[in-house]
Each structure stands twice: as structure tokens, then as C-alpha cells.
Amino acid sequence: MNLQQKVYKKLLQVPKGQITTYGELAKAVGLKNGQRAIGKIMNKNPYPVIIPCHRVVMSTGKIGGYAYGEHVKTKMLSDEGVKIENGKILELENKLYRF
DNA sequence: CCTCAGGCTTGCC
DNA sequence: TGGCAAGCCTGAG
Structure with missing residues (x-):
């Protein structure tokens, strides 16, 4: 199995509202x-x-990059319940998903 | 808060 | 086939 396959399978385990x-x-x-x-x-x-x-x-809690633009990523996250301020995740430890 | 070098995979030549 | 540069990073200085 390719690395990408593993990666997206793992990523799919992350429920809405949580991040990694x-x-x-x-x-x-x-x-x-x-x-x-x-x-x-x-x-x-x-x-x-x-x-x-x-x-x-x-x-570090920052958004990081995104292929379609950081602001897009930021919006999608906030829409899922992840609060972001000044490009940083709020309550990161509380939103983090552990595999 | 900013800079620097490290470690991993993929893609093009 | 073999080598090199680059990419949504990271932790130390």
C-alpha cells in the first residue's frame, strides 16, 4: 500500500471538529x-x-499551509467547530485527535 | 519572534 | 536507473 493510501486512511479517522x-x-x-x-x-x-x-x-498550533489558500482552510475549520484566531488554533490540545 | 538545519517522499531529468 | 530539488513541517538556537 502506498504511503498516500495510509495517510488518507488515517486522516479519515479524524472526526469533524477535531484535528491532528x-x-x-x-x-x-x-x-x-x-x-x-x-x-x-x-x-x-x-x-x-x-x-x-x-x-x-x-x-505549534498554527494553521500551516493549504493548497487552496490558508484562508480557505481556516474557514473550513471554523465551520466544523474549530475556533481560529490570528492564524492559530484555539484550544489545540482540546481539539487534537489521537490515533 | 526570526533563522537554520534536519529528515522523508515524490517527481522530473 | 540515479541524483537532485522542493514541499501545507519542526525543534533548537
């Missing part, structure tokens, strides 16, 4: 320090419709 970090996701698929790899995969993700890559944020 690139690092956590990387570990979840077997990579200890593959955050950038995850970012690359998300950026070029083959299934933009079924993969909620907007639920992945940086470990």
Missing part, C-alpha cells in the same frame, strides 16, 4: 520525522475531495 498535526499523522503511518513528506503528499493529494487535509495543522 503533521507530525502525529507522520508517526501514525510509520514515519518518525516525515512531517514534510506528509505535507508533500497533502499538497499533491490525489483525492482532494475525500481527504480532509484542512484538519491537519502544525504542531
Whole structure:
């Protein structure tokens, strides 16, 4: 199974209203320090419709990047119940999903 | 708060 | 086939 396959399957486990970090996701698929790899995969993700890559944020609590624009990612998250302020996740620890 | 180097995969040459 | 650069990051300095 490709890395991307594992990645999006893991990502699909994240319920609406919750989020995860690139690092956590990387570990979840077997990579200890593959955050950038995850970012690359998300950026070029083959299934933009079924993969909620907007639920992945940086470990620092910031939004991070997004293929269609950070503001779009920000809006989608707030629509799902994740409050964001100044590009940062509010109550990150409380919204984080543990695999 | 900003800069720098590390670690992982994919894509093009 | 083999090498190189780049990407939605991260933790230390």
C-alpha cells in the first residue's frame, strides 16, 4: 500500500471538529520525522475531495499551509467547530485527535 | 519572534 | 536507473 493510501486512511479517522498535526499523522503511518513528506503528499493529494487535509495543522498550533489558500482552510475549520484566531488554533490540545 | 538545519517522499531529468 | 530539488513541517538556537 502506498504511503498516500495510509495517510488518507488515517486522516479519515479524524472526526469533524477535531484535528491532528503533521507530525502525529507522520508517526501514525510509520514515519518518525516525515512531517514534510506528509505535507508533500497533502499538497499533491490525489483525492482532494475525500481527504480532509484542512484538519491537519502544525504542531505549534498554527494553521500551516493549504493548497487552496490558508484562508480557505481556516474557514473550513471554523465551520466544523474549530475556533481560529490570528492564524492559530484555539484550544489545540482540546481539539487534537489521537490515533 | 526570526533563522537554520534536519529528515522523508515524490517527481522530473 | 540515479541524483537532485522542493514541499501545507519542526525543534533548537
